[in-house]
Amino acid sequence: MALALIRSLPDNGYVLSGNAIIKGQDILNIPQKVFDEIFRWKEISMIFQGSMNSLDPVFSIEKQMKEILKVHKIRDRDRNYNAIIKESLIAVGLDPVSITKRFQHELSGGMKQRIVIANSLLLEPSILIADEPTTALDVITQSQIITLLKNMKNTKKLKIILITHDLSLIPNVVDKVIIMYAGQAVEISDINTIINKPLHPYTQALIKSIPNITSTIKNTIQYIAGESPNLSNIKQGCRFRDRCPQAMDICENTPQNINIEGNQVKCWLYDPKIKITKKY
Numbered sequence: 494m495a496l497a498l499i500r501s502l503p504d505n506g507y508v509l510s511g512n513a514i515i516k517g518q519d520i521l522n523i524p525q526k527v528f529d530e531i532f533r534w535k536e537i538s539m540i541f542q543g544s545m546n547s548l549d550p551v552f553s554i555e556k557q558m559k560e561i562l563k564v565h566k567i568r569d570r571d572r573n574y575n576a577i578i579k580e581s582l583i584a585v586g587l588d589p590v591s592i593t594k595r596f597q598h599e600l601s602g603g604m605k606q607r608i609v610i611a612n613s614l615l616l617e618p619s620i621l622i623a624d625e626p627t628t629a630l631d632v633i634t635q636s637q638i639i640t641l642l643k644n645m646k647n648t649k650k651l652k653i654i655l656i657t658h659d660l661s662l663i664p665n666v667v668d669k670v671i672i673m674y675a676g677q678a679v680e681i682s683d684i685n686t687i688i689n690k691p692l693h694p695y696t697q698a699l700i701k702s703i704p705n706i707t708s709t710i711k712n713t714i715q716y717i718a719g720e721s722p723n724l725s726n727i728k729q730g731c732r733f734r735d736r737c738p739q740a741m742d743i744c745e746n747t748p749q750n751i752n753i754e755g756n757q758v759k760c761w762l763y764d765p766k767i768k769i770t771k772k773y
């Protein structure tokens with residue numbers, strides 16, 4: 494989904510249906526050239542997974558940041574490169590004087606990730622997609638990066654789409670959560686519902702699987718038995734049914750999205766038309 498939003502799907506990927514409206518334009522249905530000129534990095538940018546490891550080892554941080562500006566046709570004489578880079582580095586809590594001339598091997602993991610975030614903010618986008626931005630960082634640096642994203646969301650009015658497999662990261666950052674399972678959005682709920690009263694059995698299992706540091710009971714880590722379905726051979730019906738503790742006969746049919754108090758869940762348990770009688 495994120496790659497579709499940034500118009501960078503691989504050759505074997507395509508958008509089957511749907512729209513993504515930014516500033517009144519459907520960015521999925523405009524010519525690629527228009528998207529590249531008006532929207533890419535200027536309105537919507539992305540921190541790719543593991544991108545801190547792709548900083549170029551032979552160019553200084555400054556040179557790499559200037560390259561981004563050049564590629565996106567920002568002219569130095571219109572908007573001073575050094576001023577943009579300085580502002581972007583300060584926004585992510587780095588000292589421009591000590592950072593710009595350095596190379597990636599001279600930086601810690603946390604600093605590299607801040608550089609990557611600064612790169613994504615260079616053209617002041619209104620939407621930032623952050624794909625697993627804390628992977629491979631120690632817990633303290635993880636916390637700093639999440640705090641940084643949270644601050645940027647509040648101070649820069651940046652809309653952040655945070656992609657993560659770690660639900661414990663999100664409570665203080667996001668307002669709304671889409672839980673994906675096997676390529677489908679199975680629940681779309683506000684953060685309070687996700688944490689305190691999750692609707693979908695998969696969300697419930699995910700929440701239960703978060704280790705509780707205050708628990709005194711041994712062996713309490715919960716996990717979801719079974720494996721994800723093979724996406725190249727999807728059967729009809731609920732995609733979670735082979736692993737769902739509440740599966741029923743009717744789950745062999747594909748569930749609809751049900752609206753519940755502003756949230757949305759894809760599960761037969763919530764379908765008001767269905768009388769639940771038999772276990773799967």
Ligand code: SF4
Pocket residue numbers: 693694695731732733734735737738739740741744748759760761762
């Ligand atoms: S539709 Fe059925 S199998 Fe799927 S999550 Fe709901 S109860 Fe479980």
